[in-house]
Amino acid sequence: MTGITIIGAGSMGRAIGTRAVAAGRRIQLLDRDPDKARSLAVQLGGDILTGAVGDALDGDIVVLAVPFESAKAVVRSYGDALAGRTIVDISNPVDFATFDSLVVPPGTSAAEIIADLAPDSASVVKAFNTTFAETLTEGKVAGQPLDVFIAGDDAEAKRAVANLVEEMGLRPIDVGPLRRAQELEGFQFLMMTLQADPAKQDFNWNTGLKILTPI
């Protein structure tokens, strides 16, 4: 069973950690502040190894549960220690100054930029960028398991992430090559503007984007 390293003990680290505990996975949780990682581990329960960003990586799957700028810094600083591992990029590179575009240029994505920074033998997979932290912690919305859209260029790495997602009780949807992260990041940016709009009273960072199929 593949172990997971979650980097970042913020709201998305908590959500992914909650699901990973539910999946019964071995977990390593790292944060710049190791006390924060320890405190979250206690709340999550389960047998979780904690530490600081920079500690040796335990998991074959490394989830970057940090904002895009920090994710780039983490990948740069771990460098070759990421070789052979599956890196999961969950980021949404939204320009929060304007809330009108992404900070990555049109025609690329945070995931592709992170892949460029990672060692060649590491596989970057985009996942969990369309699941809000609160909803992901619950694992479902309106009684239905969340959809987790997965993009990547390495079939084996995507399968490993899809297996994890399934064990978390969620529905993995393989959406194709890593460049499909462009569409995933673009649409989630739109979703975020809806949640932030006070006129949209139904949307409070607790919705779930689903592809419904006929019953």
Add this chain to the structure above:
Amino acid sequence: MTGITIIGAGSMGRAIGTRAVAAGRRIQLLDRDPDKARSLAVQLGGDILTGAVGDALDGDIVVLAVPFESAKAVVRSYGDALAGRTIVDISNPVDFATFDSLVVPPGTSAAEIIADLAPDSASVVKAFNTTFAETLTEGKVAGQPLDVFIAGDDAEAKRAVANLVEEMGLRPIDVGPLRRAQELEGFQFLMMTLQADPAKQDFNWNTGLKILTPI
């Protein structure tokens, strides 16, 4: 009550026509082939004015239920006859040769390109591009009303389209300015690749993209 002109008697013309009849709207249905328009009108029932593309426009809302290239040609040929009207662009400018990108450059959208071609006093609204024809004809998926994402720069025109969508029994979601069509078109391109993938047995051009909220 605003009348609607639907241009195109294909599968999306049929779907939007079905919903417009359900909404009790006055409908004009035009096709390059007026016999095709007449034949669809008979199937839809209701009191529908039919004719050929090029006929005088009856509706205040003009739905371009044709592919992107045809939509551009229609807007160019009607020219000033579209002044003061609301033009609904439903197109998905997918590059079907590669099925790997859109034919519009990154950083723009079919809707914005159509708006550039339209008279200044016309208002272009993006809508119905994420609803597949079969699902839209039904009006719901898995027992739930479809979400219709609406983007546009003219609040009054968006309200008119949102009212129409509600009367059709669907849920309108205003996603902001017309440039948000970039994200709508990008994500629907991704959705289309999923439907076309024979490995995705649940997805057969009959799914519905929904934002679920906690019950």
